[in-house]
Amino acid sequence: MSRWHRPLMVSTGLMSALAVVTAVALVLDDRTLDGMPVWAKPLKFAMSVAVYSFTWAWLLSLQRRERRWGRIAGTVLAVAGVAEVAVITFQAARAHRSHFNAATPFDAVLFGVMGMMIIGLMVANVVAAVAVLLDRQADGPSTWAVRFGLAISTLGLASGGLMLGPRPGQSVDGGVIGAHTVAAADGGPGLPLLGWSTVAGDLRVPHFVGMHALQLLPLLPLALAALSRRFPALAPVRVRQGLTVTAGVVYAGVFGLVLWQAERGQSLVHPDGLTLAAAGILAVLALGGVAWSFRARAPRQVALAVPAPAEAAR
Template structure:
């Protein structure tokens, strides 16, 4: 396969294309190691979980974000400078957020929604401002990457679906500032993850997602990581193309990406609706089960239709594979 047929230009090794993001990823990997040691040696708890549990989760998520965006930016042909600077701003904003999270852990208090003291309030305001900057910078980078020409339209579609849904997932965090709706909340607390109860109740191991009430962290998490999920679905289709001839056609892969993206978006809406109703993820009611069943049927039907739809004789069936 010629380099000209690749969806991304040859810039190996790609991880050298954005030094700030890769330094951020390396720092987060180190923080994961330190935090895991903290979960063993530091027996303090916060909102019902080991106090270092939060930094493990956030560091992992930020590391995945940084590596994914470094990989995406390595393939941009146009507007590369704009995307590079936007990602640099996002990396700086995430670094600020992580410094505050770790600092508050060391102090033994929460970082999010905390206005207990003037200092806590300032830290949360700074963190909130940094996240808004990260969202805006990610939006700019997403537009630059999505507008970039690509030799493989299925991969371009996967990136566009992934970045769009990831931005929506990030924005869902603002729902955590909704009024408590009958749940007592101290004046010093400006928001909550849990819907229908204060934060800190029973939750899933490590993740901490509430098992007794709704939890807005679930759609927030699922949405953010569409950036990895949608391209991975396409990567799986490309790998299966060796055994399933229909997947070798570009139009089929584009249809499958569209089905995956649309299905993911509807699933994200369902998870958000479930959380806002105060319903725990482990105990869905009949309405949630019914909606999930409808989504599953529609996705399966979409996949079948994508595989069986007629294809043009000129449709390329070129070899595929993500760049190393």
């Protein structure tokens, strides 16, 4: 088993410390930017990258055979994540936008640096995912959880590219290129701390949901294994694997649903009939998958009656 990836663990520590600092700054500094506290964004990103880095350090440690190119990809993940959050924090301290900001040449350069970091992060994510997927995990449920988590998180990371590029009416001269809100301008009413739009579509929702499949799905088989000690119905590996696959399929469906919802300019908190119908289909799929998983238990072994040997004649 490989040792834990040091650069990723350093990234985890740095981002955790920064999360504490920005949380304090959030309380002490009452400045706002686009209707949100200036320190809300660096706090969110510091927490997200801390969890992301720790998860990758753990995943790379699961490899039975250490691959040098996989560890290099992990180092790129760590450096790119820290660099992006550093720019976000620097811009927050100046009360300037970090994303989509071309108001001044300096702001444009910083956004360009972030763009390069994001591209590096995406490429390294794919390379590291291949390195992990080349090894089977300890059991079937864990293997499928990691597979789904890596695939969905890669799609979630890539969905951030939908925020880039000029929107109608935008130009470099206007100082803003790109947006996360669909069918409305950035900076409108949003959810507390998260800032996700409550009046229009917001591409940050699928970006967040997709990326964090990497943390949530691999936790499921661990939880199921722990619960199997108290609930015998979860003891068979087939049951836990079925539940894990069901969770992966449904999670992928949720990611697709919130992406579709955002692209239609619809707020997460104000779904229409089509969105609710799709959510209902996913709920039925989830229930069907759970039922199928428990039917997948290995058949009970029937004890065959073996006649006792005849008593020896006296």
